[in-house]
Amino acid sequence: MDGERVGGRVVAGVSGSPASLAALRSAAAEARRSGRPLVAVLAWEPPEGEAMYRRWPDAAWARHWYEEARARLAAAFAEALGGLPPDLDVTLRVVRDRPGPALVEVATHPDDLLVVGVRPRSLGRAAHRHVRRHAVCPVLTVPVRPFQRADLRALKRMRATDFEVVP
Numbered sequence: 001m002d003g004e005r006v007g008g009r010v011v012a013g014v015s016g017s018p019a020s021l022a023a024l025r026s027a028a029a030e031a032r033r034s035g036r037p038l039v040a041v042l043a044w045e046p047p048e049g050e051a052m053y054r055r056w057p058d059a060a061w062a063r064h065w066y067e068e069a070r071a072r073l074a075a076a077f078a079e080a081l082g083g084l085p086p087d088l089d090v091t092l093r094v095v096r097d098r099p100g101p102a103l104v105e106v107a108t109h110p111d112d113l114l115v116v117g118v119r120p121r122s123l124g125r126a127a128h129r130h131v132r133r134h135a136v137c138p139v140l141t142v143p144v145r146p147f148q149r150a151d152l153r154a155l156k157r158m159r160a161t162d163f164e165v166v167p
Helices: 016-032 048-057 059-081 099-106 126-134 149-157
Strands: 011-014 039-042 090-096 113-118 139-143
Touching: 011 016, 011 099, 016 039, 016 059, 016 113, 016 139, 039 059, 039 099, 059 090, 090 099, 099 113, 099 126, 113 126, 126 139
Parallel strands: 011 039, 011 113, 039 090, 113 139
Antiparallel strands: none
16 A cells, blocks of 8 residues: 555644654654645644633734744654655644644544654543544554663763764
8 A cells, every 4th residue: 555545634743742753753654655645733822821811812922922833843843854754745733722622623534644642651641632532533642662761861971972963
């Protein structure tokens, strides 16, 4: 089925976390394999919360946080895939909502595939729980291996000179 067109879209939940970067890489691979378009979704809310924002709305403040969310989504593509893949039909969506409802709202077709990343201990978190309960399409959960203590200690000791720079 390599490269054969399948209906629907591949919708990836992106936040910039290591788990969401793994999900984005898996979603891009699935979109490439199936010939589907890739829709990357980053959900955001005002830092003070929607209830507080409704009491004291500020359009400039909301625009600022929207732009921050757009920048995080672009940065996630740069980090996970080296930028927007030229061989894929990619749509970037920044949605003002909680992550779970935002993802379910975008992945509305039964032929869509919703891809989300999780850390091993986060399976009960609200976004993942909401997606599992309310999605009308298949959901691919991409687990991320937690760092081992020895790996974390080694990373803390590293300096910039420890990394090879490729010209």
